[in-house]
Amino acid sequence: MNCYSVVFLSAPTNMNGCCITSPVHGLNIINGKNTLSNNTLGMKKLFISVFVMMLAVTAAFGNSGEAPLNNQPSLEAAFRNPSDETKPIMIWQWMDGLVSREGITADLEAYKAAGIGGVQQFLVGGPMQSMARDTTNAIGTDNWRRLMQHAISECSRLRLTFGTHNCPGWSSSAYPTVTPEYSMQKLVWTKDNLPPANLPPAPSERRGSRIDLPERPEIDSQWDYYEDIAVVYVPDDSIVSLEDIRVFMPSDFPISPSVRRGQGGGFLYRFGHTTNGKTNSSTAPAGGVGLECDKMSREAVKQFWDAYPAQIIDLAGNETGRTFQRLEIDSYEAGGQEWTRLMPEEFQKRRGYDILPWLPALAGVTINSKEDTKKMKRDWQETVTDLFAENYYGYMSQLASEQGL
Numbered sequence: 131m132n133c134y135s136v137v138f139l140s141a142p143t144n145m146n147g148c149c150i151t152s153p154v155h156g157l158n159i160i161n162g163k164n165t166l167s168n169n170t171l172g173m174k175k176l177f178i179s180v181f182v183m184m185l186a187v188t189a190a191f192g193n194s195g196e197a198p199l200n201n202q203p204s205l206e207a208a209f210r211n212p213s214d215e216t217k218p219i220m221i222w223q224w225m226d227g228l229v230s231r232e233g234i235t236a237d238l239e240a241y242k243a244a245g246i247g248g249v250q251q252f253l254v255g256g257p258m259q260s261m262a263r264d265t266t267n268a269i270g271t272d273n274w275r276r277l278m279q280h281a282i283s284e285c286s287r288l289r290l291t292f293g294t295h296n297c298p299g300w301s302s303s304a305y306p307t308v309t310p311e312y313s314m315q316k317l318v319w320t321k322d323n324l325p326p327a328n329l330p331p332a333p334s335e336r337r338g339s340r341i342d343l344p345e346r347p348e349i350d351s352q353w354d355y356y357e358d359i360a361v362v363y364v365p366d367d368s369i370v371s372l373e374d375i376r377v378f379m380p381s382d383f384p385i386s387p388s389v390r391r392g393q394g395g396g397f398l399y400r401f402g403h404t405t406n407g408k409t410n411s412s413t414a415p416a417g418g419v420g421l422e423c424d425k426m427s428r429e430a431v432k433q434f435w436d437a438y439p440a441q442i443i444d445l446a447g448n449e450t451g452r453t454f455q456r457l458e459i460d461s462y463e464a465g466g467q468e469w470t471r472l473m474p475e476e477f478q479k480r481r482g483y484d485i486l487p488w489l490p491a492l493a494g495v496t497i498n499s500k501e502d503t504k505k506m507k508r509d510w511q512e513t514v515t516d517l518f519a520e521n522y523y524g525y526m527s528q529l530a531s532e533q534g535l
Contacts, residue, residue: 217247219291226255226415227267231280238284248291250458251281253298255415268417269298278445286453292446293456296439296526297410298418301463303526304410306420307437310355312430313421315469316406318347318356319493322398324363324390343383344400350407357471359401360486366395369496375487401489403469413463426470426517431525443533451534459526467514476517481509 203211220241241249253269267273285292297303322344349356361383363376376389380400390396408422424430439457446454470476477485488497488506496503 212245212247214247214289217245219248219250219293220246221252222249223252223254226253226259226262227264227274227417228262229264229267229277231277234277234281235284238281238288238290242288242290246290248293248455249281249285250456251292251294252300252460253295253415253418254413255299255418256411256413259415263415265417269415270417274417275445278442282446282449282454286449290453291455292449292453293458294442294454296457296459297414297434298438299410299412299414300460301410301413302422302459303425303431303434303522304408304414304420304422304464305418305434305438308421308423308430308434310353310405310421311357311471312424312427312433313405314408314424314464314467315403315471317359317401317468317489317492318349318404319399319401319489320344320347321493322400324396324398326390326395339387340384341387341389341398343380344398347400347402347404349404353405353407356402356404359403359469359474360489362399362401362487362489363389364397364399364490364495366397369499370490372487372498375490375497377486399490399493401493403471406465406467408465410464422464424470425464425467425522426476426514427472428521428525430470431522432529435526435529439529455535457526457530457535459523467518470517473513477510477513480513480516485510 202208208216222237238249255263267277282292284290297305324341344361346356358380361378361380363378364370365374367374378385405421409419410422411419423434442454442457443450474485477483485506491497491503491506492510497506
């Protein structure tokens, strides 16, 4: 045997055939971080309900094993001789290239003999697997392609279904081709103090006559990626009126000191976004490690899809939609995402107002009132959640459905 295998019962699917293996009940954004709620208690209740229903059906049939009136097989008969679509599926983990044609065939023939209906493949690696690997079978190599094709071909021969995770590892959608601009984004900012006009000029003021663009926020030098969003002037008040906030683009600088409200001081926030640096390195083989794609951008998801899932579809050829039936997004462990390039447009469209003057609220400024500030944060969180649902899960499901998966 060449891989680690675990049996699980056939997972439920949505209407587009996208496999669902974990009970995710919602995406919540708390203090700029995403948390996925896993309602374990609810699943226990569901299991108990299903078990009670099975007992009730068994009691109705009695011990005779006789078929119901509609000529369907009895519960006992269906359990002993399950149809192909109800047979259990094997989680089939390829451990960082430690795979051979002979091992693939031996595994699949053993599964078939045991009554397994198909396999759900994962390409597994990460620090715990790093002491044993075969780089000649690294993801993307010719050897790896031949092994993938052999696995799908053998599943076809044995009448087993084949599925795989949508990226190397088991969470969530990452690959080496994902560049920083298409990765998961976070907000970053700097805050420059503008003293009252009758005091010495701030560092960003040039000879007291013009105000220069504030310094760029610090970013991770590993990725060296940054894009500006806006520069926002905020008066120095404990609660700031939205009417007194002014929004500039970096191209507007240098600007006049008249930005101050009268003779009072204030602050300039330079907001931008950069990659949050999240990768699949903890679970994927070295050859498949890359940045997680932007979950709120259809463009980024499509760029990821074309690089990896489309590659598997191409390797499967005519078996796509037949033997190759499932492309899975497994447990979500990619963490939170705060921004996407089209956030201002999406926020305006969905919430009906401009997010840019409200950006300081995400940096801790109270705007208009505590209630208004909380509402803005809820609107932002809901926009993040909607974009995750539509442009990641929804769009991935659509792309899979278009291929018969």
